[in-house]
Amino acid sequence: MQAMRARKVDQGAARAMNRRLILDELRREGPLSRTRLAQQTGLSAASITIVSTDLLSEGLLIEHPELAPHLPRHPVPLGINYAGHHAIGMKLLETELQAVLTDLALNVVDQIHVPLRGPTPADAVDAARRASAHLTAPRHAARLIGAGVAMAGLIDTRRGVCIVSHRTDWHDVPFGALLRDALGVPVWIDNDANAFATAERLVGQARQASDFVVVTLGRGVGAALVLGGQVYRGLRGGAGELGHVLTERGGRPCECGLRGCLQAYISNGDLVAQFNEQQGEQTRQVEDLLALLAAGDDRPRAVLADAGRRLGEALANLTDLLDPELILIGGEGVIVGSALLDPMRAALQERHLPDAPPPEIITHRWSDDAWGRGAAGLVAEHFFEGASSHPDRTSEASS
Ligand SMILES: [Zn+2]
Incomplete structure (x- = not known):
């Protein structure tokens, strides 16, 4: 027996x-x-x-x-059969929810942006409900298998709880359960950089790699560590907080409450703030700096190069620790381009241990739906993993 x-x-x-x-x-x-x-x-x-x-x-x-x-x-x-199943992917921002409907290859079938009425979890759930109603209209016949949410902050992915998000000022919000009740489908939530890395691992530019680092630049600075083919989350989901490693002792204040964090030098808002401080200007967004460069005004170059060098040094440290085969740079911030990325590459080359060549660096072809596709990737990932054990076989095996 x-x-x-x-x-x-x-x-x-x-x-x-x-x-x-x-x-x-x-x-x-x-x-x-x-x-x-x-x-x-x-x-x-x-x-x-x-x-x-x-x-x-x-x-x-x-x-x-x-x-x-x-x-x-x-x-x-x-x-x-990628086309036979759909997933909803949602990126929660401060003022809106960006949602996409994708197939399992994370091709976008439909999308919608829903403004948030306020900053609370209830406002986010309300926006998600409206987005879902639009995306699950009968015209999309494939079977919906779940929804994923990408958001900034520290996320307990196992329980679906946002432990803390500085940007939304949420603390211990069981957002996964709230959404599951509202939408009536399985829901997975994760930090936005981890979600993006999951999509890249499944069907993106890192599909062939098993050890790689994803860095996201933009409103904040994030990173995801994929080790042995899996996103490494650490004890509480806090791994990959590259934006908060020290780059300048006693330096600029950061949204986390500390000083001298990398993010305080290279986030889009901090690039603009530093330029304005140094030049007595009143530019409002990073696109303004790029417009100056395009018009032949080189003044923004110093701030962007300094940011690039700081990022490159942090990536050199990361490379010496993890020895990744690939570093993928994504996020809205990639629009800054070579003025930041060339000094970043140079600093990585100079600072990392000379025994081995530095990892390959790829800049992501960023588009606005990339966060949503990443969130849908959380659903696809669980689908593929869940699909590896047929429910009938599992019950047979345990009987
Ligand atoms: Zn910080």
């Missing part, structure tokens, strides 16, 4: 692992024939047949006969 139970558990676990192997491989490589899938995963042809038949019948995979003529002896490739 014991032996039989142990064998059932083994079979269930093995099948779950095979499902995950196949889904992971197809996500990274795109559609593959069953033969190629067997070669790539090391699974037997029989296992591939059994598991892929299950995944096809559940609607998680589809066949791609249109790709077959390009392959020798025309086997029909299998691919993930």
Whole structure:
């Protein structure tokens, strides 16, 4: 009896692992024939047949006969059924909620921006309800599998609680549960940099990398650490607070209450403030600095170069600690471009340990829906992970 139970558990676990192997491989490589899938995963042809038949019948995979003529002896490739499922991704800002509806490849199908009536969690829930009502209209036929939220702050992803967000002044808000009750679908919330990194890991520019760092520039400065293929969150979800590492002892005040944080030198608002302080100007946003540069006025260059150097030094420290293969720079702040990013690269090159080449640096092709796609990535991530263990098989294994 014991032996039989142990064998059932083994079979269930093995099948779950095979499902995950196949889904992971197809996500990274795109559609593959069953033969190629067997070669790539090391699974037997029989296992591939059994598991892929299950995944096809559940609607998680589809066949791609249109790709077959390009392959020798025309086997029909299998691919993930990205279009068959939808996710809602929401980015919570101070004054509005930006929401997108995506498929599982995080292609945006529809989107809406809803202004917030106020700063409270109830206002955010209200905006999310309105966004969801628009995005779940009957014209979108695919099955909605959940909603993800990206927001600034310290998030307990396991409980769905915003522990603290300085920008919204929230403390211990069970936002995940509030939204789940309001929307009637599973909800995942995470720090915005982590959400963005999750999307990049699943379907983006870091799809092939297992150890990489994402840095987001803009209103604030964030980072996500992906180690061994997983976002590293630390004990309380506080990992990756690159914006609050020390760059200047006793330096500029930061929104967190400390002084000399990196963010206080390189956030969009701080770039503008420093320029105004140094030049006696009254520019309002970072675009004004870029307009000056474009008009041949080089005065903003010193502030931007100083910010870039500080960021590069922080990334050199991070590189020496983590040895990532890739650093991906994203966020609205990437519009500042080479005036900040060239000095950043130079500082990273100069300051990091000379024994190894520095990691590859990629600047993200940023678009306004990138945060929302990241939030939808939280849903896709759980879908892929959950899909690796079929519910029937799990109950069979534990019976
Ligand atoms: Zn700070």
